[in-house]
Amino acid sequence: MSRLRLLAVAAVLLGGLALPDAALACNGWNEPSMETQLMCIVCHERLDQSNSPFATQVKQHLVQWCAAGWTADRVRSTLVAQFGEQILAAPPKHGFDLLAWVVPGAALALGAAVAATLAWVWSRSRRGPPGGDAAGLDPAMDARIDADLAGFE
């Protein structure tokens, strides 16, 4: 086999490997990824996990829009205009729905802050009064201890 023919075979093989990605690549998005971001509003499953007639219809439209060079934003806004925001698998990050993103993180941060504060207060209460044990002794007792200790030396 000539070198040229070998190169041609290699090119075809490489092309074949690259084909699935190329075929799925749309205008900055691809169908499998877009399907994970959408819901079947009839069966309430994610679009990529559903074979309902509704999901099948949406998937057919995704193929057409991909071929027509639509952007991901245009695809999403068209679907939201047709079916409302329930078509989106994740709530939008604006308006009231922003709370769905902010509240869990804020609740976690608040919980961590409360736990840290309680731990700090608890550790302070165990440490005893400032100045160490000697500061709490009667001066007379302190002098007696010193005298006793001197007797041992």
Place this chain on the structure above:
Amino acid sequence: MLVLLGMVGLFARSLAQNQTTVYALVKDGKTPQAPNFSLPDLRGSGHDSLAAYRGRIVLLNFWASWCDACQEEAPLFNQVIAQYGKRGVTVVGVDTGDFASDGRAFARTYHEHYPLVHDSGSVSQRWGTGSGLPVTYVINRQGKVVYLFDGVVTGNSLNAVLRPMLQGTA
């Protein structure tokens, strides 16, 4: 404080969204007043509201182009209009969970000769569609929902509901 307010807001919102559907009420033997709606005409000329048909018997049919069973019903509803239209029966088709373009193509294919509107989900959520499409509600002349067909409507079952209403015995 912000977190607490947010959680209260989310809770209130979920309560508001979970109001009882017409479907649940009718299944429970009740005859609720039909909630009004105003939706864009599927054929693209303005809006159509349910209140406009007050005084008539309305068959409110929820359907979609991807629903195979809905294809069977279209000729029956055309027949209903031909047979009972002059006696005050109207069919209103609500295309829901569907692309308006697909709904229009479906309407052309099956020659639906009655008012058709397109719903992006809010109306079908308020009314309820049970386990799936099609669902058809029967609304009397006083605007009360008196019956629902959960699935394909057949001529006999529809006649059994419509005749007493037309004779004024129901």
